[in-house]
Amino acid sequence: MPKINRYQDISEIDREAKKDFIDRHSAFVHCEGTAKAGEAFAVTVKVGEEYQHPDDMDHYISSVALYNKDTKLAEATFFAGSQGGQDKKGNTTVTFNVVLDKDAEFVAHAFCTKHGLWESDPVSVTVAA
């Protein structure tokens, strides 16, 4: 508590409404599978994949954090209006450049001001010298 919601295989869930709800809150980590040690490596976190989330004043995605295992690397705070504002929808997206020196496992957290914390699936990256 606070509850951390996790993405589940939405194909298993029959109600379309719920599929939409889960998808648009879930954080997805997008990056290459391998990185070069000591070089800038782009990690994109996008909230939602097939669906978009409202950007209303009282209901928007206010932060996206990126962890490497238990270590927080970076966190982006967004303000209502960044995705078009009232009655608009969007996929809050941020790309952090990080530098790795060994294999990493990324997890992202998104926070919805109405529906709390959502955690991405982990994404593994192999780092080559």
Added chain:
Amino acid sequence: MPKINRYQDISEIDREAKKDFIDRHSAFVHCEGTAKAGEAFAVTVKVGEEYQHPDDMDHYISSVALYNKDTKLAEATFFAGSQGGQDKKGNTTVTFNVVLDKDAEFVAHAFCTKHGLWESDPVSVTVAA
């Protein structure tokens, strides 16, 4: 106060040391000059252009904020180590996707834990319907 440092035309400054110092602290806004109304638009803020900044525990770039005129759109907090860590250097870089509905003027702030706030030059974007 706190002092806000602003990038100056470094070609005017003769001391190479200062050129390096100013460049590696300055935030630079990179984006297209025109955006389509209501669509995701990528705005990249990169700290430093020709020079890199240390990522030491007691001296690193800890945040990058993006403003549209006086309105803060988003702010990314970085932790020491995200750019390689002690004795390494990097260009802290973050890309925020935002959605615009009218012309914008972006300004970025970077904060160095040792040398304070640095403000980018403003970058204008024309928004077409």
Added chain:
Amino acid sequence: MPKINRYQDISEIDREAKKDFIDRHSAFVHCEGTAKAGEAFAVTVKVGEEYQHPDDMDHYISSVALYNKDTKLAEATFFAGSQGGQDKKGNTTVTFNVVLDKDAEFVAHAFCTKHGLWESDPVSVTVAA
């Protein structure tokens, strides 16, 4: 740019509306004038003194930062609703405990989601061994 608004002696300003406007956006630093080196020292930042600021979804105080000269010590992010929510007003207030080892000069920044950055008057603290 972004513009940083500073508190002015509001007794000089004749229009009551403006006095209200300036007061409710201004950050005020409250603390003892002397601190003991190495011990916890409470620094309170309160936004507004005689007037309160709305806590509406599209218009609220979203952050309060505390600087010692050019060094950021701490920043608190508030979400709409923390001061009662829509159609309510309040004085966003946060107390940070810090530890000093030499004389300090505090300045606070408050950010209003509609009216931008506001800077407090500086407050000096003498630190005794």
Added chain:
Amino acid sequence: MPKINRYQDISEIDREAKKDFIDRHSAFVHCEGTAKAGEAFAVTVKVGEEYQHPDDMDHYISSVALYNKDTKLAEATFFAGSQGGQDKKGNTTVTFNVVLDKDAEFVAHAFCTKHGLWESDPVSVTVAA
């Protein structure tokens, strides 16, 4: 993942080292048990109770967040040095004033840059009109 550590009854844990470790990372919520609806109500989050945490550049408490059930009310970011700096220890402490209109259940999160997220025990507050 990231793992969220929770405070446990440390009297059950025999190794003193572990008691110290758990105590100094745990967030504790301190506030009155009852609040008056619509009025400022102080909620203090203190990291550690009997033990203090280092404030080293590579090992410090970097944030303290306050939730009311699943809703994040506020989050304070601290920078290394705010508790005395290298080789010093402290109890990172922040007091947020919030306004409640119904019963609340507070939970705090603290983040240690070396040992990750720590969650407080929940604290219930009854709100009277």
